[in-house]
Amino acid sequence: MIRTDSPTAPAKPVEHLEAVTIRFCGDSGDGMQLAGTQFTNTSALFGNDVSTLPDFPAEIRAPAGTLPGVSGFQIRFSSSPIHTPGDKLDALVAMNPAGLKTNIMDLKAGGLLIVNEDEFNPTNLKKANYANNPLDDGSLKSFQLHKIKISTLNKEALADTGLNAKAVDRCKNFFALGLVYWLYGRPVEATLRWIEDKFSKTPDVAQANAKTLRMGYYYGETTESFVVQYVVPTAKIEPGTYRRITGNEATALGFVTAARLANKELFLGSYPITPASTILEELNRFKHYGVKTFQAEDEIAAVTSSIGAAYVGALSITTTSGPGVALKGEGMGLAVMMELPLIIVDVQRGGPSTGLPTKTEQADLLMALFGRHGESPMPVIAARSPSDCYYAAIEASRIAVKYMTPVMLLTDGYLANGSEPWRVPHYADLPGIEIQHPLEKNSVDGYMPYKRDKNLSRPWALPGTPGLEHRVGGLEKADVHGNVSYDPDNHQHMINTRAQKVANVAQDIPPTEILGDAEGDLLIIGWGGTYGSITTAVEQCRSKGFKVSAVHLRYLNPLPPDLGEILRRFDRVLVPELNRGQLRLLLRAMYLVDAEGLNKVKGKPFLVSEIVEKIESMVRQEVSV
Amino acid sequence: MSAPMNLPTLTAKDFASDQEVRWCPGCGDYSILAQVKKILPTLGIPKEKFLFVSGIGCSSRFPYYMNTYGMHSIHGRALAIATGAKVANPDLKVWVVTGDGDGLSIGGNHLLHAIRRNVEMVILLFDNRIYGLTKGQYSPTSVHGQKTKTSPLGVVDYPIHPLSVAIAAEATFVARTVDVDVKHLGEVLSAAARHQGTAFVQIYQNCVIFNDNAFEYASDKSIKSDNIVYLEHGKPLIFGKNSDKGIRMNGTHPEVVQLGNGVDASQLLVHDETLGDSSVAFMLSRMSHPEFPEPMGIFRQVVRPTFEGQMTDQLAKARKIWGEANMDLLIQGTETWTVN
Known part of the structure; x- marks a missing residue:
């Protein structure tokens, strides 16, 4: 039996903190993602606002102890609402020298550094390219260094469990987690419950993990190494029922919800690709909701099977990352031509080519907008936070079926794997998605598959409906009756019509929300996953008196109808992006605005401080001129 | 299968669309x-249940000429589209029309995977051993040494054997027929249409413009009986103008034998299309003109x-093991907490 009561309260002095950013790092076999996830869940249950940033290598198991094999998980937990996983670390847990080497530069001066001293042996130091042991050479003197023999302590704690040495060693992440739980005054119950559930088939492993978790906690309580315990009080959060959710989980749930709102079956055609695969995995868990998942033989089959499913009436999606979008290009053109609803999800990663597959980037925007042959406009929308992926997926679905068009939904690796607490909606409160499939001929001359409604959308007659037999295809077709047409004027007309139809989506875009004043010195415009960093930066600058406002775009095509007017109300415009200036290029072209860029392409999200510094430099420049 | 009582009796005409057929005069298509229009009404299935999907190529114009639901898609992808359609609505009767370029070259990968999955659909591979629509480049089934616009000195690629590929991909129905042999064509199509699984049919189809008479040996009435052997379930493989030749196994290899002089039908290979092991079907798919008569008919038909x-x-x-859908439970996931 696992005891579920909390260890006794500590007798050490307590220091209150507003927020803490901590990172667990170690070898990819050290269970750092697991420790980080458990810490996040516990902190969220405790009542903090949380935001996470997992960082794992592209290799599944790089050679143990090497620099490429380092896996990390960063969490910021706070007593006030937060939008990012934090810039600099308040605390770093390094399970081996390689982890220390690749992460120490992010730790604040004076920050808390916990290392697993056992792993700092000559072999591991060499693998991490350390000439001297950093624990002894004074190079870490600006940090609060805690050298703890985690492996040894874990081994001693589990000496009588009967598990073999390898199995025992595998438990050491829970010792470290227990120690950190004590350090920040977190209860251990939630993790104990999780262990019991997760290892229900191997009770000896469950008991070992539970035991070492407690031993880690007790170690913190009793060792003289730690003289204070830190407390981050609960945050004032909007009342409601919450869960923790990653972007890919939210994307998957959003589409299941959209299908139900539209009274449709969901069809997903997909080919595994990092960092999108977990959407395919998630949706496979929802077969009892009528979700049909098809793991295709390649990206092209993924998109084209989705087109087939869309033609016969499913809410149809395909999920991928940049290289997959490139392969799907011709298929997307077909969906544009046939005017079928389809959602293509691009979970952007570092490119080009295989690039940085596990890292984040925003460099697919122009491909999403223009990366197809011919004139093939497509609505493009972007999610801005992990939980926002849920609503973005529903919105993409609604646009697709209302306007009978493929829609691109952009998320990114940062959103996909990052997580945050999410106040869950009640399904009954979500607006329905209305779809009407014709059952009767829409003309005296028969069924006209390209006879349009006021939005310019064509009707969606489903195979199986008697009397509405019709053919669609990739060749240009005459408007209304849909027969193949090579007529020059018809082609011009159809090109214009398809473009206008996509432009009509603008009528559904709500007024753009502006963070801060509606006019001023500087407007920051962002899109997608940079929302958290930009918002935090702008709030910080505004609290210091800088006249800066921000707009974050969900709709990239068409752009919000009020955007041009908003741009004109500001002296300067700054566009921070994790690319070389793709939205900036678009804004300059669309609005003839002299937008400036803040661009970074390192596979990592913006630090808040990077945006703050840029804002302060720009606004100061304004003043000094 | 007979048509249900309440269904109107359909004819070939009902399946013809109002579009003018635009293949070259004399085309095998x-x-x-x-034949397709002729056999569909015999299946007793309402017209609106049929979906014809094609890719790109001469054959891929096919859906436009059928008054059913249809999609003329992009090069090579018809099978993937058809798979999505069939999975999303299993009630539909899905037919894919493809060619040697569309199905075996650009779409080769999809062919393997559609077949191995055993998605119920009829795949008609119009094989004319040439790229017709792009005007005469060699295809994956072009004969080694064949002179075409892109092989003026002869093709140096070795051709693919479509039926061998299909059998290797675990096809549950594999057949071959010829465009001009309308009776045989109709019979094969009819059997393919009734197969529950992927039915792969290679049709020797003559391109009058770019590869005329490529299949003369198998279609010309005056010579074909020596060059093809009809496969009939449960019957020995006998061919020849006078039905005096047969296929006999010599160890692990087939050989052509003359009947008479002590050789009779009892020694010949007897066709069994239901064999679970596909080795014999594969062997039959390797028999090529002029060394052997090329088998025509159903090579393999298994469940x-x-x-x-x-x-x-x-x-x-x-639904049984995970419970009925409850959207709020789905959205909440396994772990929630309440903030008051």
């Missing part, structure tokens, strides 16, 4: 179109659960 059927079963099973 006309004959195939006619195996379909992809979409298994998926439907899994969805039902999921």
